[in-house]
Amino acid sequence: xxxxxxxxxxxxxxxxxxxxxxxxxxxxxxxxxxxxxxxxxxxxxxxxxxxxxxxxxxxxxxxxxxxxxxxxxxxxxxxxxxxxxxxxxxxxxxxxxxxxxxxxxxxxxxxxxxxxxxxxxxxxxxxxxxxxxxxxxxxxxxxxxxxxxxxxxxxxxxxxxxxxxxxxxxxxxxxxxxxxxxxxxxxxxxxxxxxxxxxxxxxxxxxxxxxxxxxxxxxxxxxxxxxxxxxxxxxxxxxxxxxxxxxxxxxxxxxxxxxxxxxxxxxxxxxxxxxxxxxxxxxxxxxxxxxxxxxxxxxxxxxxxxxxxxxxxxxxxxxxxxxxxxxxxxxxxxxxxxxxxxxxxxxxxxxxxxxxxxxxxxxxxxxxxxxxxxxxxxxxxxxxxxxxxxxxxxxxxxxxxxxxxxxxxxxx
Amino acid sequence: xxxxxxxxxxxxxxxxxxxxxxxxxxxxxxxxxxxxxxxxxxxxxxxxxxxxxxxxxxxxxxxxxxxxxxxxxxxxxxxxxxxxxxxxxxxxxxxxxxxxxxxxxxxxxxxxxxxxxxxxxxxxxxxxxxxxxxxxxxxxxxxxxxxxxxxxxxxxxxxxxxxxxxxxxxxxxxxxxxxxxxxxxxxxxxxxxxxxxxxxxxxxxxxxxxxxxxxxxxxxxxxxxxxxxxxxxxxxxxxxxxxxxxxxxxxxxxxxxxxxxxxxxxxxxxxxxxxxxxxxxxxxxxxxxxxxxxxxxxxxxxxxxxxxxxxxxxxxxxxxxxxxxxxxxxxxxxxxxxxxxxxxxxxxxxxxxxxxxxxxxxxxxxxxxxxxxxxxxxxxxxxxxxxxxxxxxxxxxxxxxxxxxxxxxxxx
Numbered sequence: 022x023x024x025x026x027x028x029x030x031x032x033x034x035x036x037x038x039x040x041x042x043x044x045x046x047x048x049x050x051x052x053x054x055x056x057x058x059x060x061x062x063x064x065x066x067x068x069x070x071x072x073x074x075x076x077x078x079x080x081x082x083x084x085x086x087x088x089x090x091x092x093x094x095x096x097x098x099x100x101x102x103x104x105x106x107x108x109x110x111x112x113x114x115x116x117x118x119x120x121x122x123x124x125x126x127x128x129x130x131x132x133x134x135x136x137x138x139x140x141x142x143x144x145x146x147x148x149x150x151x152x153x154x155x156x157x158x159x160x161x162x163x164x165x166x167x168x169x170x171x172x173x174x175x176x177x178x179x180x181x182x183x184x185x186x187x188x189x190x191x192x193x194x195x196x197x198x199x200x201x202x203x204x205x206x207x208x209x210x211x212x213x214x215x216x217x218x219x220x221x222x223x224x225x226x227x228x229x230x231x232x233x234x235x236x237x238x239x240x241x242x243x244x245x246x247x248x249x250x251x252x253x254x255x256x257x258x259x260x261x262x263x264x265x266x267x268x269x270x271x272x273x274x275x276x277x278x279x280x281x282x283x284x285x286x287x288x289x290x291x292x293x294x295x296x297x298x299x300x301x302x303x304x305x306x307x308x309x310x311x312x313x314x315x316x317x318x319x320x321x322x323x324x325x326x327x328x329x330x331x332x333x334x335x336x337x338x339x340x341x342x343x344x345x346x347x348x349x350x351x352x353x354x355x356x357x358x359x360x361x362x363x364x365x366x367x368x369x370x371x372x373x374x375x376x377x378x379x380x381x382x383x384x385x386x387x388x389x390x391x392x393x394x395x396x397x398x399x400x401x402x403x404x405x406x407x408x409x410x411x412x413x414x415x416x417x418x419x420x421x422x423x424x425x426x427x428x429x430x431x432x433x
Numbered sequence: 434x435x436x437x438x439x440x441x442x443x444x445x446x447x448x449x450x451x452x453x454x455x456x457x458x459x460x461x462x463x464x465x466x467x468x469x470x471x472x473x474x475x476x477x478x479x480x481x482x483x484x485x486x487x488x489x490x491x492x493x494x495x496x497x498x499x500x501x502x503x504x505x506x507x508x509x510x511x512x513x514x515x516x517x518x519x520x521x522x523x524x525x526x527x528x529x530x531x532x533x534x535x536x537x538x539x540x541x542x543x544x545x546x547x548x549x550x551x552x553x554x555x556x557x558x559x560x561x562x563x564x565x566x567x568x569x570x571x572x573x574x575x576x577x578x579x580x581x582x583x584x585x586x587x588x589x590x591x592x593x594x595x596x597x598x599x600x601x602x603x604x605x606x607x608x609x610x611x612x613x614x615x616x617x618x619x620x621x622x623x624x625x626x627x628x629x630x631x632x633x634x635x636x637x638x639x640x641x642x643x644x645x646x647x648x649x650x651x652x653x654x655x656x657x658x659x660x661x662x663x664x665x666x667x668x669x670x671x672x673x674x675x676x677x678x679x680x681x682x683x684x685x686x687x688x689x690x691x692x693x694x695x696x697x698x699x700x701x702x703x704x705x706x707x708x709x710x711x712x713x714x715x716x717x718x719x720x721x722x723x724x725x726x727x728x729x730x731x732x733x734x735x736x737x738x739x740x741x742x743x744x745x746x747x748x749x750x751x752x753x754x755x756x757x758x759x760x761x762x763x764x765x766x767x768x769x770x771x772x773x774x775x776x777x778x779x780x781x782x783x784x785x786x787x788x789x790x791x792x793x794x795x796x797x798x799x800x801x802x803x804x805x806x807x808x809x810x811x812x813x814x815x816x817x818x819x820x821x822x823x824x825x826x827x828x829x830x831x832x833x834x835x836x837x838x839x840x841x842x843x844x845x
Contacts, residue, residue, distance in 0.1 A: 184650030214520035238596030358770025
């Protein structure tokens with residue numbers, strides 16, 4: 022990556038251009054713990070599934086040729102040779118003119134090549150069943166390789182495992198999965214005014230650290246393991262010691278700067294002192310969130326976030342979470358969940374800048390979703406906590422009107 | 434709830450009509466563990482936030498009246514009385530004609546009622562600063578109660594906590610939250626043919642239990658704690674013993690039946706024997722998923738799922754997950770994440786029945802999403818594992834055409 026000191030980038034430029042090489046290690050994970058873990062290699066099913074020809078219906082296993090020409094008036098009468106037991110190989114091999122009762126999922130006996138649904142049969146005298154219509158070869162049968170053929174990749178590499186994928190892995194007998202370690206994300210808040218959330222009474226001038234808790238939650242949602250570091254005072258030496266130590270055991274370092282201009286500059290100075298390749302960009306064309314910093318020191322990416330909590334969270338969602346996914350080997354991130362809604366009020370915006378606006382959702386009388394923009398100073402974290410999602414007003418747009426259909430990105 | 438034995442219901446009828454009273458207990462949870470936990474009561478911020486009047490900009494705290502009539506040509510010259518330190522109460526009280534340098538977030542000193550942005554000032558001789566335009570009272574100031582007023586509910590009851598809400602709780606000094614216990618969901622697979630996923634080699638007729646692993650994943654995503662029980666053979670007495678024991682320590686019991694008709698009937702017989710109020714409905718107007726059973730024994734809801742894994746998962750998503758949320762006190766579930774997409778092929782459907790069709794998503798050259806329907810026998814779990822989401826073809830529709838705009842519900 023080339024060093025582009027103090028250049029202002031758009032969010033898309035950052036996500037397309039800032040590509041750290043770092044990836045977390047492989048590790049084995051039990052299937053029961055694998056939800057949301059990222060597969061580190063393609064997972065192949067080594068044998069056919071279901072692995073044997075089985076019945077798709079409740080009925081009678083038979084030879085299709087025995088039923089050709091059958092009808093309600095001239096049924097094909099077959100001798101019933103007992104019943105297939107669930108979970109066991111059939112003990113019977115069918116001769117011509119014979120049938121075996123079979124439940125859904127039962128294994129097809131030797132000699133049989135089709136199943137007549139019970140609804141298309143009638144009990145007859147003695148051990149005989151009448152088949153009331155012709156059955157084609159293969160009808161009512163799930164082939165041995167119909168679910169999965171041996172050698173098929175059932176889960177691709179780089180996939181955050183979903184519940185249905187845990188199911189298919191269980192079916193394939195895969196009970197241990199090679200996954201990428203969760204990225205370790207060190208989260209630092211800085212600022213002489215910032216104190217830990219446990220502080221019972223604030224002095225005038227102090228604020229509790231809200232950003233670190235929220236970033237930790239977003240880190241978990243993104244597949245990482247957050248570690249909240251000690252709050253760093255606005256001093257070069259102190260910040261440098263903390264970040265340098267974190268480089269040793271972090272896959273990503275996140276620093277939310279103090280709100281003063283001095284604190285903002287401090288992060289850049291410290292990061293610049295930590296070595297090559299250093300700062301990649303400093304400034305993001307987005308509101309809120311302009312004073313964002315991206316760097317790499319050694320092979321550890323560092324993300325410097327704006328001082329105010331709402332800006333920090335918005336930027337972390339757009340840039341930090343994709344970075345966590347990339348480092349954690351997730352090459353198929355879930356599309357951002359969205360919901361179409363109608364805007365209830367005008368949203369002004371300056372062209373040339375991405376505006377991210379928080380909204381609250383409500384369903385109107387016709388059950389359509391309405392999005393109410395929540396305007397506030399960007400420092401009001403309470404607004405972000407109230408918001409169900411956000412809308413993006415793109416760089417080229419100069420605002421949106423009430424009544425416009427928008428896609429709301431849902432907060433997870 | 435009235436007992437409606439063997440009646441077939443629609444999904445909406447079930448979700449509107451089957452309302453178990455059971456709720457999990459309250460417990461206290463540390464803020465750092467509260468992501469996704471459900472608040473058990475409204476959480477109120479007991480004091481104002483930020484709690485003191487602070488500067489929104491870098492600049493000079495001053496008396497607005499001292500700047501009236503100021504301009505670049507006739508600036509207001511004020512004596513600078515030092516600087517506000519971040520995180521400390523200001524030691525200075527301003528007299529008329531005085532100013533104090535103040536960083537963003539600094540506490541407003543006594544006597545000051547506005548901030549002049551540094552961009553609207555110029556250094557002058559000695560300790561003096563020139564203010565180049567008038568400043569209105571309150572300008573540049575964040576009021577002490579501007580983020581949150583004391584007594585405001587910052588998180589409602591019944592809310593699955595999101596990252597931004599953890600942030601606002603941290604800001605308010607709330608580091609322990611009253612939440613509902615996660616619903617304990619006992620998951621049973623039944624069927625003589627079903628064996629544990631760890632089974633290295635299958636006999637003809639055996640299948641590994643895929644459903645339980647997938648249901649456990651969906652339970653976690655829905656906020657519950659899954660417990661996978663032993664696989665139950667298709668015998669009344671065995672199933673009754675297992676379910677009766679589970680009633681003691683479960684908030685919800687989920688049984689996926691064996692695929693044979695006998696196994697399906699067995700679940701209903703056992704549940705009916707477990708006592709009042711018993712079976713509420715048996716049969717769901719949905720494809721896949723018809724043979725679904727809903728019951729309550731004592732105050733524990735029991736959900737009997739269809740035998741085939743795909744049907745079981747689809748029904749569990751539509752009915753089981755909302756049940757977990759309800760029992761866990763989540764009264765504000767996140768809207769199902771959706772993505773608009775264009776259908777690539779026709780999807781036939783029978784009117785009067787909800788059809789749920791799995792789709793795979795891809796972005797076309799203009800970056801719009803296309804949804805490819807994945808048709809397969811409902812037993813093919815591999816299809817569900819490949820799918821990025823699903824579409825619902827409503828009861829009243831008789832299918833959808835290629836090119837139709839559909840809303841894809843994303844698999845989490």
